[in-house]
Amino acid sequence: MTVLPRLLRQPFSTGFSSYKSILMLPGSLQFFVPSVIARFGVSMIGLSMLWSVEALTGSFAVAGSVTGAFAISEAVVGPQIARLIDRAGQGRILPGLIALNIVAITLLLSAASQVWPMPVVLVLAAFAGASTPQPGALSAARWSVVAATPEDLRTAYSLEAVVNDVGFLVGPILVTVLSVSIAPLAGVIFATVCVATGCLFLSTRRETEPSTEDTRSAGAVNRGLYSPAFCGLLAVNLSLGFFFGSVPITITALAAESHVSQLTGLMLAATSVISLISGLVYGSRTWPGSPERVLVIVSLFLSIMVGIAAVSHLALVASIAIAAAGAAIAPIVATSNLLIQRTVPPNRLTQSFTWINSASAAGIALAAALVGAAIDSGGSSNGFMLAALLVAATPASAILTAVTAARRGQVPESADQETVQEA
Structure with missing residues (x-):
């Protein structure tokens, strides 16, 4: 009975020193704090856009279409923007990207308010999504420069996962308060300012910026991301997206069928809170076994639950x-990031982390559509059964990643090795 309380106290007692030590590394706070501000903006942008467009047009159908176009464009174009950042550097690309994003969102809101033709509105929404920076990937890439040991990287990536959990817990609540209490546009304005401010400050921190890619190998930029190891991690995050896409819908349907719809938010929040706590615990301790083994164990636990x-x-x-x-959830995210850092050459980290985010987004979209249809045809029980089948891909992908690592002897390829192989 004393094990759980001790685990919960760990991050706030001796374990707290792990987080303090990585935040005291030279340059870490200077890029981590701006990235946190920007990520809070990213966590609010989707819902805030839904509120704003619905208020301007009076149509949830239009608002949903705009939000969908934004999200799809962000997921598809994001890795290409990250590829450009890896080639030219964060400091050179981010200021222009932020300016484009502000212009795109301003034009989108203007078009919605003036009832421009729907195709034009959707194009502007796609433009806004494509130009949205990915501060999580930018920050994750910088940790590979600052943190020198695997233990520090595990703690850093656990902290990143915790920040994401906090953002997606607090962000929607803050958007709702701003949009309802102040003005419908207040949420999207605040979110845009957070993204722009955080990324602008991030772009000025050149001392922790990852090395850029040699443009002489520009024609082969993506080949290093086709390795079996990286594809396995891509599959892990795609299937983790299945969880995020299916669970909110099934829980909502189950609550409605049980006549406790008012508890839906509490049910979903409990998952995020427990993920937050597990992330703090995971990053504060040294765990036995390889990261691949940890990934398999926690993925199996997710699927079993x-x-x-x-x-x-x-x-x-x-x-x-x-x-x-x-x-x-948080251990899967943190371990995936750690393994990406080991697998991908340093000058391609930003695009690899962005591809992981896009894979998760694709999983969310696919699972939401499939599970929603299953619920319509047979209720929440059908939805849960399909969700279980989809999420079972997570441990399968993790096992594939572990087997691939074992065959490679867990030795990551360097940029030089990759260049030689491609030549």
Whole structure:
């Protein structure tokens, strides 16, 4: 009975020193704080745009279409922008990208308010999504410059996962308060300012900027991302997106069927809170075994918990299982980032982290569509069964990653090795 309290106290007692030590590394606070500000903006931008466009047009259909175009464009074009950043550097690309993003969002809101033709509005939404910076990937790439040991990197990437959890817990609440209490446009304005301010400050921190890619190898920029190791990690994050895309819909449907719809937000928040706590615990301690082994174990736990929710016919049991599944989320994200840092050459980290985000976004979109259709045809039980099948891809992908690492002897390729192989 004393194990759990001790684990929960760990990050705030001796474990706290791990986070303090990485934040005291030269240059870390100077890029981490701006990236946190920018990520809070990113966590709010989707919902704030939905609020704003619906208020301007009076149509949730238009608002949903605009938000969808924004998200798809962000996921598809984001890795290409990251590729450009890897080639030219964050400091050279970010200021112009931020200016484009501000112009795009301003034109989008103007077009929505003046009832411009729908195709024009959607093009502007896609432009806004394509020009949105990815501060999480930018920050993750910089940790590879600052942190010298695997332990420091694990702690840093755990902290990154925790920040994401906090952002997506607090962000939607803050957007709702701003949009309802002040003005419908207040949320999107605040989110845009956060993204722009954070990324502008980030672009000025040249001392922790990752090395840029030699443009002489520009024609082969993406080949290093086709390795089996990276593809396995891409699959892990795609299937983690299945969890994020299916669980909110199934929990909402289950709550409605059980006549406790008012508890839906609490059920979902519990998953995020437990993920936050597990991220703090994971980053504060040294764990036995390789990162690949950790990834397999936590992925299996995630799949098992969703499976328990699928076979349970009680809302309480399903909710507890899904909340418990949150304990695997932050460790999966942190370990994936650590393995990417080991696998991908330093001058291609930004695009690799962005591809991981895009894979997760694709998983969310695909799972939401499939599980939503399953719920319409057979209720939440059908939704949970399909969600369990989809999420089972997470441990399968993690096992593939571990097997690939074992075959490679867990020796990452350097940029020089890759160039030689491609030549």
